[in-house]
Amino acid sequence: MSEVQQLKAKDFKSDQEVRWCPGCGDYSIISGVQKTLAEVGVKKENVVFISGIGCSSRFPYYMDTYGMHSIHGRANAIATGVKVANPELDVWVITGDGDGLSIGGNHMIHSLRRNVGLKIILFNNEIYGLTKGQYSPTSPQGLKTKTSPYGSVDAPFDPMQLALGAGATFVARTMDVSPKHMKEVLAVAARHKGAAFVEVWQNCVIFNNDTFKGWTEKAVRDEMTISLVAGEPMIYGKERDKGLKFDHTAIVKCSADEAAVWDPTQESMGQAFLMTQLDKDPSMPRPMGVLRQVTSPTLEELVHDQVDEVTDKRGTGELKDLLYTPDVWEVK
Amino acid sequence: MSEVQQLKAKDFKSDQEVRWCPGCGDYSIISGVQKTLAEVGVKKENVVFISGIGCSSRFPYYMDTYGMHSIHGRANAIATGVKVANPELDVWVITGDGDGLSIGGNHMIHSLRRNVGLKIILFNNEIYGLTKGQYSPTSPQGLKTKTSPYGSVDAPFDPMQLALGAGATFVARTMDVSPKHMKEVLAVAARHKGAAFVEVWQNCVIFNNDTFKGWTEKAVRDEMTISLVAGEPMIYGKERDKGLKFDHTAIVKCSADEAAVWDPTQESMGQAFLMTQLDKDPSMPRPMGVLRQVTSPTLEELVHDQVDEVTDKRGTGELKDLLYTPDVWEVK
Amino acid sequence: MQLTGTQFTDTTAKVGNDLATFPDFPAEIRAPAGSRAGVSGFQIHFSSHDIYTPGDAPSVLVAMNPAALITNYEDLQPGGIILVNTGAFTAADLKKAELDVNPLTDGTLKGFRVIEEDINQRTTEALADLGLGKKDVLRCKNFYTLGMVYWLYSRPMEPTLEWLQKKFAKKPELIEANSRALKAGYNHGELLRLFQGRYEVPKVEDAPKGHYRNIMGNEAVAIGLVAGAKLANLKPFLGSYPITPATDILQHMALLKNYDVITCQMEDEIAGICTAIGASFAGRLGMTTTSGPGLALKTEAAGLAAITELPLVIVNVQRGGPSTGLPTKVEQSDLLQSMFGRNGDCPIPVVACATPSDAFDCAVEACRIATEYMTPVILLSDNYIANGTEPWKLPVMDELKPFPMTFATDPEGFSPYTRDEKLARNWAKPGTPGFEHRIGGLEKDAVTGNVSYVPENHQVMTETREAKVMGIRESIPTPPLNGEATGDLLVVAWGSTFGATRAAVERLQKEGVKATHLHMRHLWPLPHGLLEIFKGFKRIIVPEMNRGQLAWVLQSRYPEVRFESYDKVKGKPFQARELKAHFETILEEMS
Amino acid sequence: MQLTGTQFTDTTAKVGNDLATFPDFPAEIRAPAGSRAGVSGFQIHFSSHDIYTPGDAPSVLVAMNPAALITNYEDLQPGGIILVNTGAFTAADLKKAELDVNPLTDGTLKGFRVIEEDINQRTTEALADLGLGKKDVLRCKNFYTLGMVYWLYSRPMEPTLEWLQKKFAKKPELIEANSRALKAGYNHGELLRLFQGRYEVPKVEDAPKGHYRNIMGNEAVAIGLVAGAKLANLKPFLGSYPITPATDILQHMALLKNYDVITCQMEDEIAGICTAIGASFAGRLGMTTTSGPGLALKTEAAGLAAITELPLVIVNVQRGGPSTGLPTKVEQSDLLQSMFGRNGDCPIPVVACATPSDAFDCAVEACRIATEYMTPVILLSDNYIANGTEPWKLPVMDELKPFPMTFATDPEGFSPYTRDEKLARNWAKPGTPGFEHRIGGLEKDAVTGNVSYVPENHQVMTETREAKVMGIRESIPTPPLNGEATGDLLVVAWGSTFGATRAAVERLQKEGVKATHLHMRHLWPLPHGLLEIFKGFKRIIVPEMNRGQLAWVLQSRYPEVRFESYDKVKGKPFQARELKAHFETILEEMS
Numbered sequence A, B: 001m002s003e004v005q006q007l008k009a010k011d012f013k014s015d016q017e018v019r020w021c022p023g024c025g026d027y028s029i030i031s032g033v034q035k036t037l038a039e040v041g042v043k044k045e046n047v048v049f050i051s052g053i054g055c056s057s058r059f060p061y062y063m064d065t066y067g068m069h070s071i072h073g074r075a076n077a078i079a080t081g082v083k084v085a086n087p088e089l090d091v092w093v094i095t096g097d098g099d100g101l102s103i104g105g106n107h108m109i110h111s112l113r114r115n116v117g118l119k120i121i122l123f124n125n126e127i128y129g130l131t132k133g134q135y136s137p138t139s140p141q142g143l144k145t146k147t148s149p150y151g152s153v154d155a156p157f158d159p160m161q162l163a164l165g166a167g168a169t170f171v172a173r174t175m176d177v178s179p180k181h182m183k184e185v186l187a188v189a190a191r192h193k194g195a196a197f198v199e200v201w202q203n204c205v206i207f208n209n210d211t212f213k214g215w216t217e218k219a220v221r222d223e224m225t226i227s228l229v230a231g232e233p234m235i236y237g238k239e240r241d242k243g244l245k246f247d248h249t250a251i252v253k254c255s256a257d258e259a260a261v262w263d264p265t266q267e268s269m270g271q272a273f274l275m276t277q278l279d280k281d282p283s284m285p286r287p288m289g290v291l292r293q294v295t296s297p298t299l300e301e302l303v304h305d306q307v308d309e310v311t312d313k314r315g316t317g318e319l320k321d322l323l324y325t326p327d328v329w330e331v332k
Numbered sequence C, D: 001m002q003l004t005g006t007q008f009t010d011t012t013a014k015v016g017n018d019l020a021t022f023p024d025f026p027a028e029i030r031a032p033a034g035s036r037a038g039v040s041g042f043q044i045h046f047s048s049h050d051i052y053t054p055g056d057a058p059s060v061l062v063a064m065n066p067a068a069l070i071t072n073y074e075d076l077q078p079g080g081i082i083l084v085n086t087g088a089f090t091a092a093d094l095k096k097a098e099l100d101v102n103p104l105t106d107g108t109l110k111g112f113r114v115i116e117e118d119i120n121q122r123t124t125e126a127l128a129d130l131g132l133g134k135k136d137v138l139r140c141k142n143f144y145t146l147g148m149v150y151w152l153y154s155r156p157m158e159p160t161l162e163w164l165q166k167k168f169a170k171k172p173e174l175i176e177a178n179s180r181a182l183k184a185g186y187n188h189g190e191l192l193r194l195f196q197g198r199y200e201v202p203k204v205e206d207a208p209k210g211h212y213r214n215i216m217g218n219e220a221v222a223i224g225l226v227a228g229a230k231l232a233n234l235k236p237f238l239g240s241y242p243i244t245p246a247t248d249i250l251q252h253m254a255l256l257k258n259y260d261v262i263t264c265q266m267e268d269e270i271a272g273i274c275t276a277i278g279a280s281f282a283g284r285l286g287m288t289t290t291s292g293p294g295l296a297l298k299t300e301a302a303g304l305a306a307i308t309e310l311p312l313v314i315v316n317v318q319r320g321g322p323s324t325g326l327p328t329k330v331e332q333s334d335l336l337q338s339m340f341g342r343n344g345d346c347p348i349p350v351v352a353c354a355t356p357s358d359a360f361d362c363a364v365e366a367c368r369i370a371t372e373y374m375t376p377v378i379l380l381s382d383n384y385i386a387n388g389t390e391p392w393k394l395p396v397m398d399e400l401k402p403f404p405m406t407f408a409t410d411p412e413g414f415s416p417y418t419r420d421e422k423l424a425r426n427w428a429k430p431g432t433p434g435f436e437h438r439i440g441g442l443e444k445d446a447v448t449g450n451v452s453y454v455p456e457n458h459q460v461m462t463e464t465r466e467a468k469v470m471g472i473r474e475s476i477p478t479p480p481l482n483g484e485a486t487g488d489l490l491v492v493a494w495g496s497t498f499g500a501t502r503a504a505v506e507r508l509q510k511e512g513v514k515a516t517h518l519h520m521r522h523l524w525p526l527p528h529g530l531l532e533i534f535k536g537f538k539r540i541i542v543p544e545m546n547r548g549q550l551a552w553v554l555q556s557r558y559p560e561v562r563f564e565s566y567d568k569v570k571g572k573p574f575q576a577r578e579l580k581a582h583f584e585t586i587l588e589e590m591s
């Protein structure tokens, strides 16, 4: 067991039958994760998947690693406990737009601000899948679902915008229908030190089919999305002939030559946040890829450093010291 | 009772003895709110204050209006129920950095995204006051408190940044020690249609004294803060000789003449968000005043419009229609 | 399967049979077709006399694949008919069902009348000339089967044919295909006389006169809540969060916007109950719907509703626990949580419904208690009631007695904690001049309602809250007995164990046994008069789909008598025959 | 007041007296000084023999202002001494205390020995030449008073003088001022002989030999949890959220970082318990601390811990409920919530501590049960224990028996739900090669631990979880009786009612009454042997600071005997004399 073996994607498959609907976007995501794990080269026994409840949250059962399919909305909190308890582990959070942003929204934003070293994959299908089709906090206003038969009246969250607002050190987006892009993004996320928030556009064929079609379909994808890559110019279009640049505090279209170079590593979140505002203009492409990636101490580091420091200063506490403090007196 | 009487600030005082510590910043806030209510000219019976639990949350007891001192973290959710049930009411949420951002963080962000017509005042003292001094989600890293005797390891939220991330339509900040500025900001908030989020820097003399001193103290306030006013140039300094302007996606210092005009009403949150990044540079002033103020349909409007529409289309449902649907059969 | 089941149900009701159904979904949205976990069942029991359960032991089982066969055949009556779709018994199908040998050939089905039919093939043939793709054709096989069953039970095809017209109005080719499959199945039965004889279930002759409608439990709760609010002269406000098996209630109420209904799907269960509390504070009737794990999350806020004494209806549709447990299966294991799952001494009344149609009455009753006593109320349903259907004899409108709420009218000396003779406090809503006041979660003075830390006051308020809830007993009847007032055996049941218990006890009674059934609608406070009843019986059995929760409560309150718990926690309802068998054992012990 | 109280406590303990204290804070951080709500009390009871409560009826009351006087004088023993600071009895002071007339002059204090002294003035004089501001001077008045009380009880001043040196090391002027005030007060007592005679309480002669230390309940829980984890050979992880009166435990554990302790203050109670569950999954011993409303929020996650069968200690420091209730007052009203406040059939063991020092043992016991049985455990404390102090006879190190956890060692055929003879499941932690597995909140197969919807399996698992918890009985003793094994009266108490009950019963015993006290540390499962004990007594009284919760449980489990509840829900502990009076009434009824 001591020799590190190069694992393959299939080594991460558990013996449990995968039970998503045929055609569900979840299949492509699990395969992307399995490939990423193989590529990044982790030890199976160090990997832990923690999920909440939802279709997506059945994920851990299908992975031959450690895992917990917990309760609705609490994956981030449980995963925080796992990671702080043992920082050596590679802890992944698998969650949905309902699980992670509705009931679990608070744990999500708090784990992001604390920069807990979790890889968080948010399966965003803009619907509650497991409970059979109710609107979620990312469903567009007006969407008719079982609980909004006359159209949803709730304005949705933009997950990346929310993550930035919470102070996330890593924010990215990819899509189920582009395995290549997904693997690239997941690999960067897997290597990020600290909380990595990855939104994945995931199609729910049954209850919200084609919700991302206007951006993800092969025919339009290149025009309607832009893949942001650190250090590369912001270019998009089938012919890679279109660019984006900053004009004061706005992002505007330009030719490919004029395109600005994307830098997700700036301390200011300004540019990343501007990117999340692109959706206000329907003619603009939607940003995909890594929006932000900065290094900052993680919660688990700081916690353990403090334990070490105090221990260095005071010496390892023995059971006896705990009880027999200096204010003890003796009755003889 | 039918004549609208012009009420005075003191008319909003209840008969309950105010029980904050002498010197607590809460006194100035309640007085600011009372003055604002008088100025805006509301009817006492239409005003409802909903709070959670915390020192600040005792606020409703001191107001001679309707009110509920509810449970920890839930004020926004309860207030949403009040406002949607009766949109005619002026519903205010009183909360603290623990109540509204720690345990209540989720309800906070969801009420902001839904744009519920609530006036939310977040008393930010960067500490848990009522439970006697533990660090809060806004406490700076390193702060020594009763639960962080060796310094807090948690990176804090920036409340305004979080509110913007959640999609708030109104975001502002003011401070307890500037009653004038506070009244100005509160008056704009009071008149905002939709969710108005106002962070107030509030001093807790007992457990976190002087935490904002570096910005709010008379001697430095003009240099260390900038009051943003819609339509006015971004000028600050005792001599009002300093300005801010946008340099691409950054905010930079400039002379007063060159200062850009502040516009919180833009649809893109870009500039407002950039403002929240100013604290990354300690030499920069901290933004105060209204950061964002846009109009968008409120939840309560949309809910009631839908009820009206469906009712128009189907007719008012009578009890009998509810039971005797077309699939009824008769046994004779 | 659910679709065709529903069709059979509707047709059967229209024919005038009494019926009860019990759909059984897989927990996955689309569990792999053909696997055991993917079996989707639909059980229906119909008869010419009153029936109380979807039938313990079906007399006919239709198994569309090996998994369906293997997970269900044991429930069948000895000698029952099994209709099997042999088209789905290939080696691959057997493997999906984790079967090594074919149960059709290995003797498993000895004692049943097995009818093998390649329904896939028959359907394909029937639709051959329609030019449909293979997939579409095979989708029609359920209607082919339904046709066969219609023939078997002499049901008319018209209602279903009409329904198909509506359902596929935009896809005429599917109308044609399904209609044809239905008729082909029916004709197949007729032509080949596959079955030995045909069943004919005449319509219930002695059904009380009146108007009827088929109703599912969740829908009954939804319209019961709307009706209850109307009877209280309040507008309902539902704050909720989806959770199986309660979501339907929210979904149904969301449709009723023209009944002054507001529904808000909130970010979680806590926000659901909190918005409802806010809405009640603002003068509506606040409601929230959930299932076990959601109720666990609502308990802190339920305490706030109790101490602020605001009306609130909390509906809990129970499912298998603990934790996520068995979310699509039935259980009655939230009774003790409902009674005690809050911090402090915090009594809240609990009402439970027995059947889908009873859910309407119980929802109205919950609204009555909430408003008349200014208190949160917990209404317990369960997955069996929620998704079950039965014909509901509609109340004549005059039978629905209003219980209109009144708001405080005299601002002079108004205090929110002044009480009426029922100990309900004064209610004044924001927007009314002169009644400005504050309430909250801290203990409050018994007179002024202001915060009070006075020791004696807390004792008074704790006792007052308790006395108010106990006082509800004055407004509820001693539950009627089904059977004689004294005897050997009393069976005390609650919730959806009603049906199986009633059926089992009635069968015993017919056999001359001195057995009586007592059904408890009100679980807290317990109605007057129970001890007197209990004392009249030699043995008292409490069958529950939990480990003895009502028995625990009763034993604590009535130590004078002994309660014997009989439990089943298998995610399935009791069957009348298993209850009967158990009762018979008890009776034997006594003789 | 709290500060000087603590000084008196420490000095008294060092003198060798047995003692118990009970600080009583106002609910507001700084309720207006002088108002009734702002009264900050500190009660201490010390004696030469074992004492169990902070003393019901104090013999001396020190009242620094009218509000303190008026809210406390009634508790005093007839003939007790009242020391009053007349410097704080101006008209304004009286008004703040909502008094129209001066209680010193209107006969209110008839029957007490009142000593009036203008302590403000005395202190000012004593510090006149120090050049301090008026405010600073008046801050020293409590030490002046402490000096007087030291004189009265013949306490040495040295410990406090030393403490002042440390406390104000950076502010020498305050050392001087407070020391001088203390001495001045002492001398004042001596010189003027204000009191009729002086109390001398000799040190406890028969105190068992050993090492002692003063301990507060919350601190005892904190170190007990750390010790418990060490004995289990695990590292503790505390995930918590501040809430009165439990916050101290988190605060104290946060100091113990060099004991391998990790504490995380999370965003709410749910995150608190969830991080603890995560930490346990990762191989630490997860813990979470809270009070009633927080426990309500944790119930859903507690169910997850129960079904995943992970070790977890949940500490609940009870306060007055329901809802926010009386957050700074004592109550025992979360027992039923602890037992039943979860969805589904979800038994969790419950342990309750009796006194501050017992809290250490109970915390260790909770860790033992959690780890030996792989289960969440609820440890109940309350505000009275949490903030009370008593001398703690430290265990000799050998007495602390380790119960080391073992992790699964053989990956061959490993299954997380294989059980040992105690029914505890196999534990393997992430990071260990070959044991990769998944757990979760859905029902799981009894053997493989995979998700299972099989009906029979759910019954088996439900019964297994129950049997495991009931099996804990085999590891706990039948509680010892204080008194004879049969008799007229048995008093069954739990938690902090221990002290008053023990004192009351012992007084009765001394008077020759056949009364016995049974204290219950383990509330679920109930230990073996109780029924036999109960049957030996004519009457069984259960005094509780709630409306009869333990009585409810016992009555349900032991219908053969009758339990009589005696309740007090005033936010204050029972007094031995009120219990004794009640028992006497009962005994009279019997004679």
Ligand SMILES: Cc1ncc(C[n+]2csc(CCOP(=O)(O)OP(=O)(O)O)c2C)c(N)n1
Residues within 6 Å of the ligand: A053, A054, A055, A056, A057, A071, A072, A095, A096, A097, A098, A099, A100, A123, A125, A127, A128, A129, A130, A131, A136, C241, C242, C243, C244, C269, C293, C294, C297, C324
């Ligand atoms: C406490 C609790 N509340 C509600 C539910 C019901 N529930 C299960 S999954 C889910 C939402 C699923 O949506 P999402 O997270 O978007 O996942 P998806 O199924 O779309 O992948 C809900 C409401 C639950 N299991 N537990």
Ligand SMILES: Cc1ncc(C[n+]2csc(CCOP(=O)(O)OP(=O)(O)O)c2C)c(N)n1
Residues within 6 Å of the ligand: B053, B054, B055, B056, B057, B071, B072, B095, B096, B097, B098, B099, B100, B123, B125, B127, B128, B129, B130, B131, B136, D241, D242, D243, D244, D269, D293, D294, D297, D324
């Ligand atoms: C459910 C619950 N958890 C915890 C508490 C304890 N508690 C009361 S107020 C508070 C935090 C107060 O901090 P903040 O909201 O910042 O208000 P402040 O006192 O500083 O004004 C806490 C943790 C509670 N009352 N209820």
Ligand code: SF4
Residues within 6 Å of the ligand: A019, A020, A021, A023, A024, A025, A026, A055, A056, A125, A129, A130, A203, A204, A205, A206, A207, C029, C030
């Ligand atoms: S319901 Fe939607 S999200 Fe769930 S498994 Fe099916 S396709 Fe995927």
Ligand code: SF4
Residues within 6 Å of the ligand: B019, B020, B021, B023, B024, B025, B026, B055, B056, B125, B129, B130, B203, B204, B205, B206, B207, D029, D030
């Ligand atoms: S503790 Fe702090 S926040 Fe609370 S009342 Fe006192 S000064 Fe104000």
Ligand SMILES: [Mg+2]
Residues within 6 Å of the ligand: A054, A096, A097, A098, A123, A124, A125, A126, A127, A128, A129, A136
């Ligand atoms: Mg989803």
Ligand SMILES: [Mg+2]
Residues within 6 Å of the ligand: B054, B096, B097, B098, B123, B124, B125, B126, B127, B128, B129, B136
């Ligand atoms: Mg605060």
